[in-house]
Amino acid sequence: MxxxxxxxxxxxxxxxxxxxxxxxxxxxxxxxxxxxxxxxxxxxxxxxxxxxxxxxxxxxxxxxxxxxxxxxxxxxxxxxxxxxxxxxxxxxxxxxxxxxEANLLAALSMGGRLGLVTIDPVFVPWHDRQIRMHGFGERYAGTQALKMNLPSFMKAFTDETAYAQVRSQFVTQVKPLIEKGAEVIIPAGGLPMLLFARESPFVIDDAPVLNGIxxxxxxxxxxxxxxxxxxxxxxxxxxxxxxxxxxxxxxxxxxx
Incomplete structure (x- = not known):
């Protein structure tokens, strides 16, 4: 084992x-x-x-x-x-x-350009630096951010109304990335990755949302x-x- x-x-x-x-x-x-x-x-x-x-x-x-x-x-x-x-x-x-790193590499094997949706605006410049560090800048459409706290995410795991609200906010943030050319979307964090793993597949305007876990x-x-x-x-x-x-x-x- x-x-x-x-x-x-x-x-x-x-x-x-x-x-x-x-x-x-x-x-x-x-x-x-x-x-x-x-x-x-x-x-x-x-x-x-x-x-x-x-x-x-x-x-x-x-x-x-x-x-x-x-x-x-x-x-x-x-x-x-x-x-x-x-x-x-x-x-x-x-x-x-x-x-x-694993999700960035997977995304670039599935589409020409990737976009991230992170859990808080503070992480946007962090992910910009992360993308540059890994050398993926030319295939990066950008990062959009939710504004969610931990209790809201945790509630969405068990409450369908809360899940629908988080999902709606996520889709809203994905739209600008698709307009910028993103073909694959990564939820940038273990919490949203695990939350959206229930949808198989999760696709927004033909762009797959990765099951990062x-x-x-x-x-x-x-x-x-x-x-x-x-x-x-x-x-x-x-x-x-x-x-x-x-x-x-x-x-x-x-x-x-």
């Missing part, structure tokens, strides 16, 4: 209903012989600010090192902005899959399979050069 550490950025107790739904979704889509295990963060990523993302990145890097030591076969950064992605790929020898799950399975075939996880030249043991030890010492 291949074990995969799925790192969510929500609190494991306070957002337990979300964690449980996410775990159920991953279990549903997993192939035989694959086990996803969802882990939260304490404290979670509850402040929409770069400083909070930086603090979470440090926690998640530590968790990735711990996951490798515990024998996990892969590590998923289940947060679209994927803080710590470069550092983690450079610190461990198991496959590391970012929720954002299923995509990152299958990207992880593929990475594990390819490692078994090729014995290669990631390039160690340049971007993901392996951190020396002393650097890893010093980092872990600062976490204690």
């Amino acid at each position: 291949a074990r995969i550490w799925y790192q969510s950025f929500v609190h494991p107790v306070e957002q337990a209903p979300y964690i449980e739904r996410l775990q159920a979704m991953l279990t549903k889509v997993a192939s035989p012989g694959i086990s996803f295990e969802v882990h939260g963060l304490d404290p979670p990523d509850h402040s929409f600010h770069a400083l909070s993302e930086f603090r979470c990145a440090a926690q998640v890097i530590g968790n990735a090192l711990a996951a490798e030591k515990a024998g996990y076969d892969a590590f998923v950064i289940g947060h679209f902005q994927e803080p710590g992605l470069i550092e983690i790929k450079g610190a461990v020898d198991i496959p590391v899959i970012g929720l954002g 299923a995509i990152v799950a299958k990207a992880t399975e593929m990475a594990i399979s390819l490692r078994a075939i090729t014995n290669v996880v990631v390039s160690r030249r340049g971007t993901y050069a392996k951190a020396p043991p002393a650097a890893i030890s010093e980092f872990q010492a600062r976490l204690r």
Whole structure:
């Protein structure tokens, strides 16, 4: 059985209903012989600010090192902005899959241009930077934003009226992206991805809305399979050069 550490950025107790739904979704889509295990963060990523993302990145890097030591076969950064992605790929020898990166790559295999709908306007410039970092600028139609809080999203999982309201707001934000040439839409966050996964397919004006949780799950399975075939996880030249043991030890010492 291949074990995969799925790192969510929500609190494991306070957002337990979300964690449980996410775990159920991953279990549903997993192939035989694959086990996803969802882990939260304490404290979670509850402040929409770069400083909070930086603090979470440090926690998640530590968790990735711990996951490798515990024998996990892969590590998923289940947060679209994927803080710590470069550092983690450079610190461990198991496959590391970012929720954002996996979905961006999948979207560009399905259409010429992609568009994002994020959960808050504060993230628009963040995603602009993320797109540039991954080198996808020429095929990026832009990012639109909802203005939703966590209770509203959580209510939409169980209340049909609340779901219809969130869906309507989402469709409204997708329209300008389609006008700009977007052919594939990504809900930029684990919460909206999981919420809209109930619709199969979810298509707006012929543009598919990705089921991002299923995509990152299958990207992880593929990475594990390819490692078994090729014995290669990631390039160690340049971007993901392996951190020396002393650097890893010093980092872990600062976490204690």
